[in-house]
Amino acid sequence: MSSTGSAAAPGPSRPAVHVPVLLERVTELLGPACAPAGAVLVDATLGLAGHALALLHAHPDLRLVGLDRDPEARAEAARRIAAAGCADRATLVPAVFDELPDVLDRLGIAEVQAVLFDLGVSSLQLDRPDRGFSYAADAPLDMRMDPAAPRTAADVVNSYPAAQLARVLRSYGEERFADRIARAIERERASEPFTRTGRLAELVRSAIPAATRRTGGHPAKRTFQALRIEVNDELGVLERALPAAIDALAVGGRLAVITFHSLEDRIVKQTLAAGATDRTPPELPVPLPELGPTLRLLTRGGEAPSDAEVAANPRAASARVRAAERIRRAA
Structure with a gap:
């Protein structure tokens, strides 16, 4: 749901041209988890579906569950997904992303292979003055x-x-x-x-x-x-949603989060770092497997877009992406 660029004057019948932030890097980070047959991607902040469509195109057996609280965004995402011929592999849900566990439960999905959060304001919201x-x-x-x-x-x-x-x-x-x-x-x-x-x-x-x-x-x-x-309630929703998303990941599943300001990034950094930490007490001579890390970090800190991407899409300048892979189930 990123703060992304537009190249046309948007309106109710003319949506903003969508430029997904960090698209190539997100596709690379989540690709290995999205590749297996039957894999499920949760795009928890669907927006205009830019990232989701790239992953659906790259992985023909991938199934999408897209969440967004904004009915205009969902309608436009549905139009784009249908135009791309992917409607039969997509389920769009009117929900805030901290409702993820309930959504998956209603859909009968026990675990997922990939989760994406693209935080902030979408092109549709930012470029529509009436919002x-x-x-x-x-x-x-x-x-x-x-x-x-x-x-x-x-x-x-x-x-x-x-x-x-x-x-x-x-x-x-x-x-x-x-x-x-x-x-x-x-x-x-x-x-x-x-x-x-x-x-x-x-x-x-x-x-x-x-x-x-x-x-x-x-x-x-x-x-x-x-x-x-x-x-x-963006930060409260994020603090509730991230642990739920990690819990929903299968072993080998991956999570990627794009943030746009330091408050969001701090929450993501701390949550992923906690999952990647061995909690064995220091006085014990050997690590305890049940207290070992549940996550492996896939990025070195928060990765920024390239200078070329920022030049093409100035709204991407403050974006950072962090990602992690689920390496074991919690004890």
Whole structure:
């Protein structure tokens, strides 16, 4: 569900041109697990199905289970998968990715061979101004990945106490002027609630010192990221979903995760590192097999896209991929 590029003016009937991030590397990392006959790939963040289609094309016996909470994304992914002649090998499910165990249980799938998470905002969401994810265009202050979800960004901005709002901006946006921005929001919403992205973006700009505004991109970038994460509980969902995905992997199965900011990457790094660690107490003379690693790391840290990929698709610049292979069942 990556923050990926587009080359056309999108709209309800003209979706963004999809440029999957780190496509070649992800295909390489998950390929060995997807190759066996009957292998199942879970694309936990299906988006516009760019990665999933590449793997379906590369592995003719692969079956796809695609999860996405966004009905527009699912509809477009289904259209693309059908156009590619792969509809008979794909099952698309309206679900948030921490619902993975329930989805697999309903489908009668005991274990899977590959899982992909492509985190962040999809092209469809980012390039549709009416979804309210971007500070670059004035739109309703929404930011819900699932348009039927109960809480919008406007609800957060207009109802959270200033201290709670500052915590969200600081924790999820790593915004050093979180307190100033939260106090400014509290003052302004008292006279008129926030309903549009443009007004919020302009307030954030005015709340940040002028010297700081001259560098580092748009001043509202961190605030909008923080609100999006809060509205969609992105980090909480990820913390629940990763262990579930690892549990679902067969021995020899592989997991790949693409992140777009340090908060996501830290969660992925810690989870995979824990699975790749021998937990035998140091005072014992020999390793205990039942306490040995369950994962083997396949990447050296978080791997970045090439300079050529970033030049072709600037939104890929912050992407990192980490991957691991299941080497044994937990005791």
